[in-house]
Amino acid sequence: MREPPAIDAYGGGGFRVAGVWRPGSLLIVSDTPSDWRPARIVDLTLADFAEVVALERGAAEFVLLGTGARQALPPRAVRDGLALAGLGLEFMATEAAARLHNVLASQGRRFATALIAV
Numbered sequence: 001m002r003e004p005p006a007i008d009a010y011g012g013g014g015f016r017v018a019g020v021w022r023p024g025s026l027l028i029v030s031d032t033p034s035d036w037r038p039a040r041i042v043d044l045t046l047a048d049f050a051e052v053v054a055l056e057r058g059a060a061e062f063v064l065l066g067t068g069a070r071q072a073l074p075p076r077a078v079r080d081g082l083a084l085a086g087l088g089l090e091f092m093a094t095e096a097a098a099r100l101h102n103v104l105a106s107q108g109r110r111f112a113t114a115l116i117a118v
Contacts, residue, residue, distance in 0.1 A: 004031045004105040004113065010098045013117050027051065028101070028113040030059065038116055041072040046081035052112040053085045059110060063087055064101055066094030066115035087112075094118050 005018035005028065014023035017033045027036035029051050038044045046053075052063055063082060065074060071093045082089050092100070094115050101113045 003108065004028050004101070004111075005033055006105065007098045007101050007113075007115075010094060010115070011118055015098070015115065015117065023117075025117045026113070026115045029055070030112075036114060036116075041067045041074065041116060044075055044078055044116075046078050049078065049082060049112075049114070052087065052114075053081070055112075057086060060112045061088060061110050062112075063089050064097050064104065064111055064113045065089060065091040066097030066113075067091050068094055068116045069118045071096075 007015055007017055008019060009016040014021060015026045017026065022033060025036040025038055027034050036048065038048055049063065052060060067074065071091065074089065074091055079089060095118070097115055104111055
């Protein structure tokens, strides 16, 4: 797995990833950014993490989740489902998660990033 792309900017309803503007929420798995369905933390389901759960064991240690404008507890079904899949979950406000994504990527950590747009 290559290093995940940098998140250059966030806000205004989307993200600039490796110089490209991406409107809406964002999922980065195995160094590939893609659009992500959830617009609010209450919309989040385990199915939104299907791509991450399907990864080979060890390909990602954890999911870095940006919960929106404020830190919020993800639904129990999401927390329990990721734990059953052997994935840790770190969650925080999207602004903090976007910044932490870049730090963790530069350290070569194996993780997936899921960010709800603000």
